[in-house]
Amino acid sequence: MLSFSAGLATWPVLLHAQENYFVTYSHELEEPGNLEVAAKSITGAPKGGNPFVATAVEFEYGINGWWTTELYLDGQTTIHESTVFTGFRFENRIRPLLREHWINPVLYFEFEDLNAADKALLEVVGHDTKDDLISRNSRAEKEREVELKLILSSNFKGWNVSENFIAEKNLGPSSWEFGYALATSRALALKATPNACNFCRENFALGAELYGGLGERHSFGLSETSHYFAPVLAWNIPSGPAIRFSPTFGLNQNSNGFLFRFLLSYEVDQFFSRLRGEP
Amino acid sequence: MRLPGVIACLLLVGMAFAEAGDGSWLRKVADKDRARSNPLENDPDAAAAGAKVYAEHCAPCHGDDAEGKMHGRHYRPNLHSKRVKEATPGELYWLLTNGSLRNGMPSWSRFPEPERWQLVTYLKSLH
Numbered sequence: 001m002l003s004f005s006a007g008l009a010t011w012p013v014l015l016h017a018q019e020n021y022f023v024t025y026s027h028e029l030e031e032p033g034n035l036e037v038a039a040k041s042i043t044g045a046p047k048g049g050n051p052f053v054a055t056a057v058e059f060e061y062g063i064n065g066w067w068t069t070e071l072y073l074d075g076q077t078t079i080h081e082s083t084v085f086t087g088f089r090f091e092n093r094i095r096p097l098l099r100e101h102w103i104n105p106v107l108y109f110e111f112e113d114l115n116a117a118d119k120a121l122l123e124v125v126g127h128d129t130k131d132d133l134i135s136r137n138s139r140a141e142k143e144r145e146v147e148l149k150l151i152l153s154s155n156f157k158g159w160n161v162s163e164n165f166i167a168e169k170n171l172g173p174s175s176w177e178f179g180y181a182l183a184t185s186r187a188l189a190l191k192a193t194p195n196a197c198n199f200c201r202e203n204f205a206l207g208a209e210l211y212g213g214l215g216e217r218h219s220f221g222l223s224e225t226s227h228y229f230a231p232v233l234a235w236n237i238p239s240g241p242a243i244r245f246s247p248t249f250g251l252n253q254n255s256n257g258f259l260f261r262f263l264l265s266y267e268v269d270q271f272f273s274r275l276r277g278e279p
Numbered sequence: 280m281r282l283p284g285v286i287a288c289l290l291l292v293g294m295a296f297a298e299a300g301d302g303s304w305l306r307k308v309a310d311k312d313r314a315r316s317n318p319l320e321n322d323p324d325a326a327a328a329g330a331k332v333y334a335e336h337c338a339p340c341h342g343d344d345a346e347g348k349m350h351g352r353h354y355r356p357n358l359h360s361k362r363v364k365e366a367t368p369g370e371l372y373w374l375l376t377n378g379s380l381r382n383g384m385p386s387w388s389r390f391p392e393p394e395r396w397q398l399v400t401y402l403k404s405l406h
Contacts (some may be wrong), residue, residue, distance in 0.1 A: 270339055
């Protein structure tokens with residue numbers, strides 16, 4: 001117990017985090033043995049509906065150098081309605097190629113058990129529209145789905161460019177739904193400064209995401225789909241949390257006009273070593 | 280084949296590919312990468328900046344003094360070793376870029392190129 005407490009006591013000075021996007025995945029995996037805990041929130045006031053805040057709490061663990069696993073717990077609060085737990089997601093990402101290439105593929109598998117009240121909007125697929133955000137909170141309708149993604153990502157001269165192709169299938173009788181997410185980002189400085197600093201340009205990154213639905217198996221295309229464009233500002237505080245902001249703009253009449261995303265994450269190095277109280 | 284079966288197969292294929300990696304990382308470095316020189320070798324701030332990046336991202340595994348560390352059953356190597364001392368800057372840069380994923384060393388390609396060279400400068404300053 002003493003060693004466990006001692007391990008915990010050292011955590012606050014050993015925290016840092018990474019990644020610059022909300023929806024899009026790059027080929028960065030969690031470092032082996034590290035645990036990242038993050039709260040991804042989104043808020044909006046859709047026309048014809050009540051304002052809401054939805055949060056997905058993420059636990060991301062690096063199993064080894066090429067395999068990362070994650071658990072999400074989702075919930076949301078809608079003004080004048082209720083606060084509800086909306087379900088969980090369990091996902092795995094695997095890098096099939098062990099070296100860095102011009103384009104780096106990652107295979108992504110997810111099982112999600114959510115109810116219809118979920119508004120986390122961690123992906124947009126099929127014919128998802130703004131109506132999904134204005135329906136009243138109901139936990140009656142269950143959505144047990146599997147989701148596959150092909151993640152392609154490149155790092156070049158300080159830039160990251162990532163493309164995700166999404167296929168999602170409800171385990172009930174429904175067809176495959178498709179979506180996409182594209183993103184790019186760059187740190188504001190490519191060299192580290194020699195002195196410790198929280199506000200150095202190297203700790204900030206700017207980027208943008210573009211994501212949306214691509215219809216279903218029998219109605220593939222852009223018809224009746226929603227799309228979003230979202231600039232992202234990331235601030236990685238050395239030995240501290242990472243913070244991200246993203247004003248999100250709907251691009252067509254099926255999209256919600258404006259949403260705002262916010263993320264706070266901590267990364268705990270060598271989580272189980274610390275639990276064991278190893279020096 | 281039912282959907283869970285497909286997913287299980289894809290997972291196994293992914294794992295099989297991942298396990299198909301080569302042996303020692305040094306043998307994988309191409310000659311042109313091995314021969315690369317450090318553009319920040321004479322930058323007076325590079326080693327100090329590299330030390331800062333090291334302390335933030337590398338020390339949790341390799342130790343504050345870079346002398347290696349045990350994490351459970353896994354040993355994270357001593358960076359004062361002969362292997363690191365004799366490695367060319369290009370080889371160290373290659374390792375930082377590609378990692379050695381089978382052995383638990385992640386790829387640090389998300390660091391911009393100059394920052395990786397700063398780390399190389401710091402690693403070389405240990406010897």
